[in-house]
Amino acid sequence: MVEMNDTLTLYIEDIQEGGSHYEGDIAPKALDLAVEDLIQSEQPLHYALDATLVSEELLVQGSLQLDLSMRCSRCSVFYPVGVRESAYFFDEQIDETTESVDLTEDMREAIILAFPSYPVCSSDCKGLCPQCGTNKNTNECDCKPPDDVRWAALDGLG
Ligand SMILES: [Zn+2]
Numbered sequence: 001m002v003e004m005n006d007t008l009t010l011y012i013e014d015i016q017e018g019g020s021h022y023e024g025d026i027a028p029k030a031l032d033l034a035v036e037d038l039i040q041s042e043q044p045l046h047y048a049l050d051a052t053l054v055s056e057e058l059l060v061q062g063s064l065q066l067d068l069s070m071r072c073s074r075c076s077v078f079y080p081v082g083v084r085e086s087a088y089f090f091d092e093q094i095d096e097t098t099e100s101v102d103l104t105e106d107m108r109e110a111i112i113l114a115f116p117s118y119p120v121c122s123s124d125c126k127g128l129c130p131q132c133g134t135n136k137n138t139n140e141c142d143c144k145p146p147d148d149v150r151w152a153a154l155d156g157l158g
């Protein structure tokens, strides 16, 4: 069963002795991952987690998956990025007074760490022309590469 929520809260009393599986989606608005001009986030964060109680500890591991759009560092065009954290891990000390543990903020931080630090729409993205700003992936421009001044000076010494 996959449901969309604003948070993921694990209730300690619900966790079975052999562990419990949690799978679902966190609504994009609740995660607030959009960064104006850099990241567009309209899809939910999907989680598939196994939670177990080991003596005084809650252990959670599993995977997180999020589809979003990031602005290419070279050509500035938004492109789809699939971010996956397949080794998500969380643990927290609990005691008899612990009723529930909210994983939302921890999952949010984990998926942010999995974002590409230098997003590029394609490894052969040609980027923008440094002179006129044309997107070289889709358009040609007539700009000539600037002459390297140092070499020009050496030529002059002839
Ligand atoms: Zn690009």
Ligand SMILES: [Zn+2]
Residues within 6 Å of the ligand: 129, 130, 131, 132, 133, 134, 141, 142, 143
């Ligand atoms: Zn140009």
